[in-house]
Amino acid sequence: MSGGAKAHYDCIEVFSETDFTEDLKALTIPVLIIHGEGDQIVPIENSAHKAIKLVRDGTLKTYPGLSHGLFTTHPDVVNPDMLAFIRA
Numbered sequence: 001m002s003g004g005a006k007a008h009y010d011c012i013e014v015f016s017e018t019d020f021t022e023d024l025k026a027l028t029i030p031v032l033i034i035h036g037e038g039d040q041i042v043p044i045e046n047s048a049h050k051a052i053k054l055v056r057d058g059t060l061k062t063y064p065g066l067s068h069g070l071f072t073t074h075p076d077v078v079n080p081d082m083l084a085f086i087r088a
Contacts, residue, residue, distance in 0.1 A: 015042070024054035031058045032085040034078060036066030059085060 033055075035048035044062065052060040061081050063070055071078055 020051075021054060024051055025056075027055050027057075029057070030085075031055045032082065033058060033060045034063075034070070034081070035060070036063050036068060036070040038065045039068045039070075041068035061085075 033048050033052055035042075035044050037044055048060055048062070052058045063074070063077065066074055066077075
């Protein structure tokens with residue numbers, strides 16, 4: 001999980017200042033939103049809990065205590081849930 005300072009800054013700027021409300025409302029396919037409940041980078045209340053209300057066919061899967069990098073730190077927990085969603 002490394003990268004250039006400029007790239008990280010630009011990424012934070014985009015996800016913190018871009019309103020994706022209409023994009024989420026427009027989705028017509030099933031959506032899985034995965035979020036760590038311990039995420040201090042993007043708090044769950046400000047992101048996943050709001051996003052799940054905007055999608056038509058959404059599933060919110062949360063992980064107690066897991067942080068922002070849960071896909072990297074806990075793939076053994078997250079991957080089976082993604083596969084189950086895809087297969088459903």
